[in-house]
Amino acid sequence: MAWLENYQIEEIHKKFYDGNSHEAEKKQLNSLYKNHKKLEYRKKVQIYELIDEELKNGWVVHSETPGGKANLRKDKLHSTKFEDDVWSMFFNLGFLCLNFDDQFVLPFGKNDNDKKQIDVMAVDHSRKVVFLVECKSAEKKSTKSFRGDIDQLANYKLGFTKSIKQIFGQEYKLKLIFATNNIVIERESADFKRLDELNIFSLNTNTFSYINNIINHYKSSSIYQFYGIVFEGEKISDEKISIPAIEGKMGNQTYFMFAIEPIHLLQIGFVLHRVKANDKSFPTYQRMLVPARLKAIDKFLNDDTRKSSNFFPNSVIINFNKIDRVNVNFEPGHTRRDMDSKSRFGTLHIPQAYAIANIIDGQHRVYGYSLSPLALSETIPVVAFIDMKSEEQLKMFMDVNENQKAVSPSLRGALKANLYWLSPRPDSRMGGLRSSIIAALGENPNFALYGKIKIGEDPAELTLPPFDTALIRNYLIPKATQTKFISNKSNLYDGTVIDIGKEMSKAQRRISTFINRCYIFLSEYYPELFEEKNASSNLIMSVRGTYPFVMTIGYLNHFETMNDNVNYDTKFEDRFQAIQKYLIALCEGLNTLDDATRHEIVSDKGAGHEKFWFFHFQNLIHKKYQNYNPEGLSEWLETKDDETQQKANSLAVKIERYIKKTVVDNLKIIYGEDEWGVECGDIYLDCNKRMNQDMVDRKKKNKPKESYQWTQYFYIIEYKKLIEANWVKEPEEPNEDFETFQKLFSIDSGQGLDSRKKALSWYNNLNFLRADDAHKATKGGLKKAEVDELERIYEALTG
Numbered sequence: 158m159a160w161l162e163n164y165q166i167e168e169i170h171k172k173f174y175d176g177n178s179h180e181a182e183k184k185q186l187n188s189l190y191k192n193h194k195k196l197e198y199r200k201k202v203q204i205y206e207l208i209d210e211e212l213k214n215g216w217v218v219h220s221e222t223p224g225g226k227a228n229l230r231k232d233k234l235h236s237t238k239f240e241d242d243v244w245s246m247f248f249n250l251g252f253l254c255l256n257f258d259d260q261f262v263l264p265f266g267k268n269d270n271d272k273k274q275i276d277v278m279a280v281d282h283s284r285k286v287v288f289l290v291e292c293k294s295a296e297k298k299s300t301k302s303f304r305g306d307i308d309q310l311a312n313y314k315l316g317f318t319k320s321i322k323q324i325f326g327q328e329y330k331l332k333l334i335f336a337t338n339n340i341v342i343e344r345e346s347a348d349f350k351r352l353d354e355l356n357i358f359s360l361n362t363n364t365f366s367y368i369n370n371i372i373n374h375y376k377s378s379s380i381y382q383f384y385g386i387v388f389e390g391e392k393i394s395d396e397k398i399s400i401p402a403i404e405g406k407m408g409n410q411t412y413f414m415f416a417i418e419p420i421h422l423l424q425i426g427f428v429l430h431r432v433k434a435n436d437k438s439f440p441t442y443q444r445m446l447v448p449a450r451l452k453a454i455d456k457f458l459n460d461d462t463r464k465s466s467n468f469f470p471n472s473v474i475i476n477f478n479k480i481d482r483v484n485v486n487f488e489p490g491h492t493r494r495d496m497d498s499k500s501r502f503g504t505l506h507i508p509q510a511y512a513i514a515n516i517i518d519g520q521h522r523v524y525g526y527s528l529s530p531l532a533l534s535e536t537i538p539v540v541a542f543i544d545m546k547s548e549e550q551l552k553m554f555m556d557v558n559e560n561q562k563a564v565s566p567s568l569r570g571a572l573k574a575n576l577y578w579l580s581p582r583p584d585s586r587m588g589g590l591r592s593s594i595i596a597a598l599g600e601n602p603n604f605a606l607y608g609k610i611k612i613g614e615d616p617a618e619l620t621l622p623p624f625d626t627a628l629i630r631n632y633l634i635p636k637a638t639q640t641k642f643i644s645n646k647s648n649l650y651d652g653t654v655i656d657i658g659k660e661m662s663k664a665q666r667r668i669s670t671f672i673n674r675c676y677i678f679l680s681e682y683y684p685e686l687f688e689e690k691n692a693s694s695n696l697i698m699s700v701r702g703t704y705p706f707v708m709t710i711g712y713l714n715h716f717e718t719m720n721d722n723v724n725y726d727t728k729f730e731d732r733f734q735a736i737q738k739y740l741i742a743l744c745e746g747l748n749t750l751d752d753a754t755r756h757e758i759v760s761d762k763g764a765g766h767e768k769f770w771f772f773h774f775q776n777l778i779h780k781k782y783q784n785y786n787p788e789g790l791s792e793w794l795e796t797k798d799d800e801t802q803q804k805a806n807s808l809a810v811k812i813e814r815y816i817k818k819t820v821v822d823n824l825k826i827i828y829g830e831d832e833w834g835v836e837c838g839d840i841y842l843d844c845n846k847r848m849n850q851d852m853v854d855r856k857k858k859n860k861p862k863e864s865y866q867w868t869q870y871f872y873i874i875e876y877k878k879l880i881e882a883n884w885v886k887e888p889e890e891p892n893e894d895f896e897t898f899q900k901l902f903s904i905d906s907g908q909g910l911d912s913r914k915k916a917l918s919w920y921n922n923l924n925f926l927r928a929d930d931a932h933k934a935t936k937g938g939l940k941k942a943e944v945d946e947l948e949r950i951y952e953a954l955t956g
Contacts, residue, residue: 160267161323169324172261176253177282189257190248193241198231220832222889239294239338240276246365247279247288249372250380254280263289265316273313276336284384285329287321290360294338301340303348310335311355332387336360358387378423378527385427385512390480393424393509402505404487411543413487413505414472416536419526426475427512428520429550472538473519474553479544483508505541514541517550579657583637590650590661591628595621597669598676604669605676605687609698623704626767631711633668647715649725667729674733675710675740683744694759696747705771712775712787713739739778739785746777768793796938805939808947812923813873815954819901820876821868826895827888834867837879844870877920884913904953919950 161169176183199219202211212218216229233241240259247255256278264272277290291310293303310333318331335357342348342359352359360368368386372379402415477485489503516523526532545553577589599610599617610624611617628634632647642652649671650664679697680687686697697706713736717723723735750758758773772793778785795801824833834841847870855861880898888895903916910916939947 161264161320165264166324169263172258173254173256173278173280175280183253185257186248186253186255190245193245193248195233196238197233199228201226201228220828220835235296235338236292236294239336240292243290243292243336243360243365244277244279246368246372247277249369250383251377252279252281254282263317264320265313271316280325280329285326286332287325287329288332288334289317290334290336292336292338293340295340298339298341302346303335303342304351307335307348307351307355307357310357311351314355333357334360334387336365338362338365356391375524378524381423381426381524381527382428384424388511389427390478390483390513391511392483393511396509398507398509399504400507401502402487403500403502404489405500410545410549413541413543414539415505415541416538418535419523419532419537421507421509422473422475422514422516422523422537422539423527423532425507425510425512426514426516426523428516471519472540473523474517474540474542475514476517476542476545476550477507478513478515480510480513483510483513485513485541485543515550517553578661582639583635583642583652584639586657586661587634587637587650590634590664591625593661593665594628594669594672595624597665598624598673601669601673604673605680606673618698618700619703620700623700623767624707627704627707627711628668631708632715633671633711634664645715647711647718649714651725671714671729671732672707672710674729675706675736678733678737678740679744682741683748686744686747694755696755696758701766701770704767705774708771709740709743709774709778710736713778713785716785716787739782742778742781743774746780747774792940792942795941801941801944802938805944805947808944808951812947812951812954815951816873816876817868817871820879820898823895823898823901824879824883826892827883827886840871840875840878841867843875844868873923877917880920881913881917902954904950919953922946923950 174182174186174189176186200216201222211229214231216231219228219230221227237259244255256275259274259276261275261278262272263275263278266272275289276292277288279288279290280286281288291306293301293306295301314331314333317333321329321331333355335352337360339362342352342361349359364386368379368383371382375382398417398421400415400417402413404411404413406412485508486506487503488506489501522537526535526537577585578593580586580589595610596612598604598606599608599612599619601607606619609617610619611621629636632645633649635645635648635650635652636643637652644652649667651660654660676687686695688698696702714723714732716739717732717735723732727735754773758770772790775785775787775790776794779790821833824836827833828836837844844867848865848867851870852861852865880902884899885897887897899913899916902920903910904919906915906919906922908915908918
């Protein structure tokens, strides 16, 4: 019989936000979450009215401002901070129905006094579960008995359950959580055993940290692992999952093979991560998920253009744990006596219960489906063992990950020719064409590169990726999207031909023969460049030398095509003769490089080495043939010009000095000489950390500075944060000479000045240009147009 009156239910509804039903309340939860993450409270009061009373209540003066006002701060109590953190954990798990303060009270009986304050209440409407959390915190690590508190929860549990069902619905169930911070409840203690008997989940410091770690790695998928932790072994539903399966034996293990919807594995599955929170008596072995892989799997599964191949053919491996009243059972079907296998077909009945299936291999595949609606409609193959010992699970995990060698990039590349040769997708088909060209170069015994390219698993000096990347970019093959070609006059593949197979074969022969002719020329006339003596320093016959040489072949063909000296139908020998003189210029130039330039090229191993090597090759040809000036070369040469780079460095230094002085001077006027630094918040703390670390480092090297100022350790991007935070801020006392940051730093970059973001868009460009200038040793410095942009910014700031 209900004991809550309607008015009581209405009052309780007023004490929590439900963002599932109300968009406004969802925004309130977001705002509340931001406040819960803060370590302290802050507010502004009139000194003469409230300051004395507030100081008695634990507030301290953070700063005083003109006009009789004070900024106050007060650290959160550790107990309050812990309650906020637990609340935030549920919010990050995706709960959008939560209490909004510590005044949430829930009745457990009919009398007026039969009610208790609840620290955290979280409701999952989709699963019909209400969590009530009792939080206990200590400032320092300690041991304490909570027998009285636990017994009290036990007495209230039935009443809480009745209230929950009356407030939310009869189908909702209650889960009590006893959360502790810095308080140790040993697994063998009476308190832990009592919590276990009462089915109250113990959320200790380790488990709390682990769940937050799960949230960081699993993102929106973390809810499944969370339910497995809290409800381990408890039924989701009384109905079992019944699916056709094959029973077999492998070694001393019985296993089952079946196909199942991923949603079932998400609900009943669990991943045994090797972390402190899993303080089980048995081994744990899994690594944390990689969030990027989850997103990649989701994208792969939901790519509409890959309907025929968007699945994973390999099986997920799991182990069903034997748990009281929730065991898996197999019902054999009728088997003919004349069958040639000892395996049996039948029906596998799987209980719907949390964490009964340990995922030994395939966690990324399973949890990748958590982001996709396909989790409800598709089936994935599974190999399942029953009650396998944890040591055996660990061994299987190690065997799978150590002995199942990943497919190498070279082998994947080699297989593309067979996979995509007649693909209806232009981009995939061009991938197949590139693969077949590279295979021909390395596998044709009559070609110069025979046996020199690592095709598949065979060892070799050169690798497939730089050939592939060059063929994507060097105009010999058209660029392509999923649906069309982006053709160029220089392409040696005609995307308009109807007979795809014939054109693919024709293009493969045409392009591979042409490239091979260039390598034969190299081997015959410049053996010192072709013969591989030192792979790390060879400028052509090396992994890093492959890309610029193959790119050059394509660019020279493009140059001669645009000058109408060759075309699509030109024979390969005539095509080679058209570019031969340029190859001679390149090879002669490489052979006569001075030691400093050679060392500069060979030493560049950074992310931009492809561009760096390529333009060095193009410049050697350009020096002899001025009319050969491929796109990007002139700008690249500007980045090598000493005068241009000196001007860039000078401007960058001047701009940064101006920004620093202006920002600091303005903040001092706004907040005062003594308080402005504190108003910088985390930036102030970070700068001091950098300063202190620099002091330590310099002391170790016996190179201390005469004086240290925290303002010397600003990052340029931090000035922007301060400018944005104080965009229109003015001092309390009128100052005729003062100008706001809005007036000082608004520069029209072509977007207008009608918003702070647009007015400061130049700052992002400044940071980018400074980064390039700072890394000119590897990136080549700034182009003239970029230096001009720095000059424009400087003049706009100081003009």
